Amino acid sequence: MNDPQLDATIAACRQLITTRFPADQDAGAAAMLLEDGTILTGTAPETLNASVELCHETEPYCAAYRLQQRIIASVCLHRQASGRTVVSSPCGICRERLAIHGPDVLVAVADPKDPSTSNGRSSAQSCLTTGWWPFPRTSIHAGCRHPDLSAAK
Structure with a gap:
């Protein structure tokens, strides 16, 4: 994996937001880089009941x-x-899902001081103020522990 692959992953995420949603609408999307270099994107449908989102x-x-x-x-x-675009750090459920792929999965983590991207560029450094961090073996949130599933690749 290299920086151009990470840049392309961010760009694919931005592109989905741009093409799928009107410019004046709150909207989100995700992108994942696979081991073979494929980039997958996705978004979530709106629901009437927040408990099924x-x-x-x-x-x-x-x-x-x-x-x-x-x-x-x-x-x-x-x-x-x-x-304004902000990085959405993975929630606990997403962290659990990503843990299955090993502790070396990189995730975008929002900077608590400034969760927004610096401008319209799509490089990891300009989009993610804290950069890319290896998936933590324990949660960054106090009191919330995640198992080490590195052997479950």
């Missing part, structure tokens, strides 16, 4: 499973109606 990562995660490919990087972005 899905994460944007669900669609590419399921497709990776169908294709029998390991996920090596994941990014989720949310564009606000104002046009």
